[in-house]
Amino acid sequence: MSIRERLSGNEAVANAMRQINPDVVAAFPITPSTEIPQYFSTFVNNGQVDTEFVPVESEHSAMSACIGASSAGARVMTATSANGLSLMWEMLYIASSLRLPIVMSCVNRAVSGPLNIHNDHSDSMGARDSGWIQLYGETNQEAYDNILMAIRIAEHKDIQLPVMNCYDGFITSHSIENIELIEDDKVKAFVGTRKPEHYLLNKDEQIAVGPLDVQPFLFEHKFQQARAMRKAKEVIREVQKEFYEMTGRKYDLIEEYKMEDAEYAIVVLNSTAGTSKEAVDRLREQGIKAGLIKPRVYRPFPGEEIANALKNVKAVAVLDKADGLNAVGGPLFTDTTSAMLVNNITSPKAVSYIYGIGGRDVRVEDIEAVYKDLQEVANEDKVTDVYRYLGLKGGRD
Amino acid sequence: MAYNFKEEMKKQNRLASGHRMCAGCGAPVAVNAVLRGLHEGDHAVIGAATGCLEVSTFMYPYTAWKDSFIHTAFECAGATVAGAEAAYKSLKKQGKLPEDYNTKFIAFGGDGGTYDIGLQSLSGAMERGHDMVYVCYDNGAYMNTGIQRSSATPRFADTTTSPAGKVVPGKQQKRKDLTEVIANHHIPYVAQTAAINNFSDITTKAEKAIYTEGGAFLNVLAPCPRGWGYNTEDLMQINKLAVDTCYWPLYEVVDGVYHITYKPANKLPVAEFLKPQRRFKHIFAPGNEWMIEELQKEVDERWQRLLELEEITNKTQNKENGGE
Numbered sequence: 001m002s003i004r005e006r007l008s009g010n011e012a013v014a015n016a017m018r019q020i021n022p023d024v025v026a027a028f029p030i031t032p033s034t035e036i037p038q039y040f041s042t043f044v045n046n047g048q049v050d051t052e053f054v055p056v057e058s059e060h061s062a063m064s065a066c067i068g069a070s071s072a073g074a075r076v077m078t079a080t081s082a083n084g085l086s087l088m089w090e091m092l093y094i095a096s097s098l099r100l101p102i103v104m105s106c107v108n109r110a111v112s113g114p115l116n117i118h119n120d121h122s123d124s125m126g127a128r129d130s131g132w133i134q135l136y137g138e139t140n141q142e143a144y145d146n147i148l149m150a151i152r153i154a155e156h157k158d159i160q161l162p163v164m165n166c167y168d169g170f171i172t173s174h175s176i177e178n179i180e181l182i183e184d185d186k187v188k189a190f191v192g193t194r195k196p197e198h199y200l201l202n203k204d205e206q207i208a209v210g211p212l213d214v215q216p217f218l219f220e221h222k223f224q225q226a227r228a229m230r231k232a233k234e235v236i237r238e239v240q241k242e243f244y245e246m247t248g249r250k251y252d253l254i255e256e257y258k259m260e261d262a263e264y265a266i267v268v269l270n271s272t273a274g275t276s277k278e279a280v281d282r283l284r285e286q287g288i289k290a291g292l293i294k295p296r297v298y299r300p301f302p303g304e305e306i307a308n309a310l311k312n313v314k315a316v317a318v319l320d321k322a323d324g325l326n327a328v329g330g331p332l333f334t335d336t337t338s339a340m341l342v343n344n345i346t347s348p349k350a351v352s353y354i355y356g357i358g359g360r361d362v363r364v365e366d367i368e369a370v371y372k373d374l375q376e377v378a379n380e381d382k383v384t385d386v387y388r389y390l391g392l393k394g395g396r397d
Numbered sequence: 398m399a400y401n402f403k404e405e406m407k408k409q410n411r412l413a414s415g416h417r418m419c420a421g422c423g424a425p426v427a428v429n430a431v432l433r434g435l436h437e438g439d440h441a442v443i444g445a446a447t448g449c450l451e452v453s454t455f456m457y458p459y460t461a462w463k464d465s466f467i468h469t470a471f472e473c474a475g476a477t478v479a480g481a482e483a484a485y486k487s488l489k490k491q492g493k494l495p496e497d498y499n500t501k502f503i504a505f506g507g508d509g510g511t512y513d514i515g516l517q518s519l520s521g522a523m524e525r526g527h528d529m530v531y532v533c534y535d536n537g538a539y540m541n542t543g544i545q546r547s548s549a550t551p552r553f554a555d556t557t558t559s560p561a562g563k564v565v566p567g568k569q570q571k572r573k574d575l576t577e578v579i580a581n582h583h584i585p586y587v588a589q590t591a592a593i594n595n596f597s598d599i600t601t602k603a604e605k606a607i608y609t610e611g612g613a614f615l616n617v618l619a620p621c622p623r624g625w626g627y628n629t630e631d632l633m634q635i636n637k638l639a640v641d642t643c644y645w646p647l648y649e650v651v652d653g654v655y656h657i658t659y660k661p662a663n664k665l666p667v668a669e670f671l672k673p674q675r676r677f678k679h680i681f682a683p684g685n686e687w688m689i690e691e692l693q694k695e696v697d698e699r700w701q702r703l704l705e706l707e708e709i710t711n712k713t714q715n716k717e718n719g720g721e
Contacts, residue, residue: 023487026480052487054479057521061476064518067469068480072442074487076480094469193493200465200481201488203440203498210468211457 002247003181009172012144012179013079013105013165014039018049019187020151022103023074023194026054026065028084031117032169033107036079059084063091063102070100071209073199075151078102081169082109085123089130095162096131097225098209101154101194102162104132105147108270108321109169110358118359119169121269124298125322125331131225133163133232134299136269140177142296143167145249148182151191152239158231166298168271170359182247190246232300253302255294256309258284262291264374265310265348267336268319269295272355272362276319279367290371298332303339310340314378315349317370319390321356329387330354349377355390366390402595408433409463411441416461417453421629423592423619423636424450424534428505430596431532431615432464434603440500442467442481446474446510449541450534472514475522475531478504482527501607502529507619508549509539512575523582523612530606533575534619544624548573551644552695553688554676556624561679566688571695576616580650584612588649590658591618591636598647598658605649618645626675638670643700648707654714655707667696 007015014036017025025044027037037055044053054069056062062078070076080088085106095102106124110116124134135150137143143165150163167173182190198207213221233253240251257277259265266276273294283290293309295302310316318337320330328334329352337350353370356362370390377383389396411432418425428450435441441464445451451468454461469477482502488494504522506515511533519531538556539545546559550568555561559568580587586609588602599617606613620627620635627635639645640659644667647659668689671677680688 023491023493024480024483026476026483050487050491052483052490054483054525056476056479057517057524060473061479061518061521064469064473064476065480065483068444068467068477068482069484069487070480071467072481072484072488074484076484090470091473098469200442200467201440201485201494201498201500202465203495203500206463206465208455208460208462208466211455211460212452213457217457 005179005181006176007140007179008174008176009140009143009167010035012140013147016144016147017077018043019184020191021049022051022077024052024069024076025078026056026062027078028056028059028062030081030084032109032173033079033081036105059087063088066102067091067095067100070102072201073196075194076102079105081107082111082123085127086111092127092130092132099160100162101160103150103154105165107169107173108166116358119171120357121321124164124166128299128331133161135165135297137167138271138273140172140179143172144179148187149239149243153236155194156235159228159235161228171271186246229300236297251296253297254305255296257292259291259309261289263289263314264371265291265293265313265316266319266370267293275362275364276367278364283371301335304343306336307339307343307345310348311345313348315374317351317353317374319353319355323354349383351377351383351386351388353388353390360391400597400601405433405600411463413461413463419622421622421632423632426592427534427617427619430592430599431603433600434607435501442500442502444474444478444504446506446515447471448507448510450505471510473518474504474506474510474515475519478502478529479522479527482529504531506533508533508535508537508547512549512573513547523579523584526611528610530613532615532617534617536619536621536624538624540621540624552692553680566679579614585609585652586613589616590647591640591645593636593640602649627673641665642667642670644670644696646700646703654710657707667693
């Protein structure tokens with residue numbers, strides 16, 4: 001029987017890590033992910049796990065130590081947020097290029113500057129092209145479930161890529177929700193143990209990791225990384241299926257909410273999807289055919305799936321909790337619209353909304369207003385105002 | 398067992414020849430002398446910071462390293478090797494590695510990757526007490542990128558970012574004393590060494606560092622013919638002059654107690670060390686004698702301080718042991 005509990009997102013994730021019992025955790029505290037190494041070091045010091053906990057002096061060293069440990073053959077986990085992820089930047093690319101199945105929770109928080117500790121997605125969005133698989137979770141349950149699946153996805157023999165488990169700082173990380181935990185023995189059986197093919201600690205096979213890799217080979221190595229990322233879509237689905245068989249909780253690359261006959265759609269990540277579902281329900285009561293798409297995986301990008309889900313809508317608003325700062329729109333918006341184009345889904349009108357920057361609150365009414373806007377957008381010949389803001393004070397001039 | 402040069406030379410180099418380091422470079426000599434400190438049969442995981450040593454010894458698909466090797470980036474050899482060591486500790490504890498596995502962890506970094514950009518990572522790894530040795534091969538500038546000054550560059554040296562100009566005669570700042578910085582981490586073993594004579598100083602210290610449990614640090618002088626401007630065949634002579642002038646004293650700090658492992662019977666003037674090097678050519682021009690005097694003063698002060706540290710720490714230890 002699964003265990004019914006009431007936990008915060010961070011508690012749930014720390015508990016998942018206890019159940020996974022990784023060989024090494026190297027982490028540095030940063031709000032709002034700090035609780036993860038805190039809870040976890042308690043598990044370590046109380047003898048509940050076998051993990052070697054490395055309390056490093058920075059996030060750069062956290063990721064460096066994770067890389068060293070993972071190359072050595074260990075199963076390795078960590079957690080961070082915002083500027084911590086920024087400080088890791090260089091090492092994120094090295095981790096993925098070395099094909100190391102490190103699993104890291106990224107408790108989403110605004111990246112400086114100026115300094116802000118609250119939730120938006122500028123941290124993980126900035127790392128979207130670092131070669132990490134990125135999973136996004138709406139609730140504590142999803143943050144917990146994702147991190148368990150992350151181990152299997154990362155270590156799959158055809159993938160061997162690091163995975164980032166993203167969920168919203170404070171909103172998800174610190175709010176206590178009902179959650180269904182899986183029994184320890186079932187988790188243990190599900191995640192198994194890491195069996196690396198080549199590793200530094202194998203005395204019988206000396207290997208060298210991290211070469212100078214110039215014109216003759218780097219291109220091919222990068223291609224192999226890209227190929228693994230493409231293959232990851234299939235593997236994620238396989239792992240999700242197995243997870244469903246164990247728990248009854250069904251996941252896919254994207255979640256569609258009332259999309260079957262939707263005329264107006266929102267695409268949004270993480271906890272705001274919950275807020276948006278409430279807005280969809282309210283609008284449906286008024287006879288407005290609202291629907292929602294929540295990508296559960298952002299890298300690899302489920303472009304085809306999102307585009308197909310949008311094929312019958314009149315208008316779509318893509319909500320980004322990170323500004324693209326590119327004079328075009330948010331990152332989820334640009335990815336979504338280019339996926340629509342290459343999949344020949346060109347009839348829906350599309351707009352970008354930047355929302356919730358620096359933890360600006362987003363209420364159900366705000367989302368309802370977006371659907372109302374979409375009814376107007378649908379009637380425009382050509383969308384003149386594509387790059388929009390939700391909840392911005394003082395106008396845009 | 399006492400150091401036996403002939404026996405040591407029978408050991409196969411763990412950094413194979415055929416790498417791309419320059420002729421007359423001190424680094425590969427230092428690396429092999431350090432690795433001879435490993436007991437035969439012991440497995441090693443070796444890390445390196447980005448730098449000359451790394452790019453010249455592991456260019457895909459070739460490696461000169463006979464042991465397991467990892468390079469990640471410039472500033473994090475300390476943390477990277479610390480991570481591998483943590484993995485070893487964990488897997489060993491859990492019985493996931495065979496019992497007879499005895500793996501040693503050694504990180505190499507140049508002065509750029511150690512004194513400067515990698516100082517934090519090194520400091521963290523040492524403070525946390527990972528069972529590893531960090532070896533700095535100090536060539537006194539960022540040689541890999543083309544001889545730019547570092548905090549290890551001696552005062553007045555001509556580098557490409559502290560050129561000996563008409564107004565400013567080379568580097569203006571004194572060099573950082575990293576060995577002292579790390580000694581003040583209160584780790585079990587810290588030593589400063591160089592490849593001189595029959596390599597006994599460097600290899601003996603390396604063996605102690607490798608087989609002392611906990612964090613250990615070796616600072617090895619590693620002259621650079623390109624950056625320093627000496628003839629490639631003079632490498633060993635340059636090392637010797639650095640030591641005999643007390644520019645680069647050989648000493649170790651064992652559990653906080655200083656031992657100077659070589660006190661030159663005839664301490665040579667520092668000019669003897671500076672003279673064969675092109676990077677100091679300008680200070681030998683007429684009118685620049687004051688620069689040599691300043692450098693001599695600096696060397697003398699540091700040497701005197703070291704002698705005092707040796708005296709003080711040994712006195713304290715004697716007291717603790719119930720001596721006088």
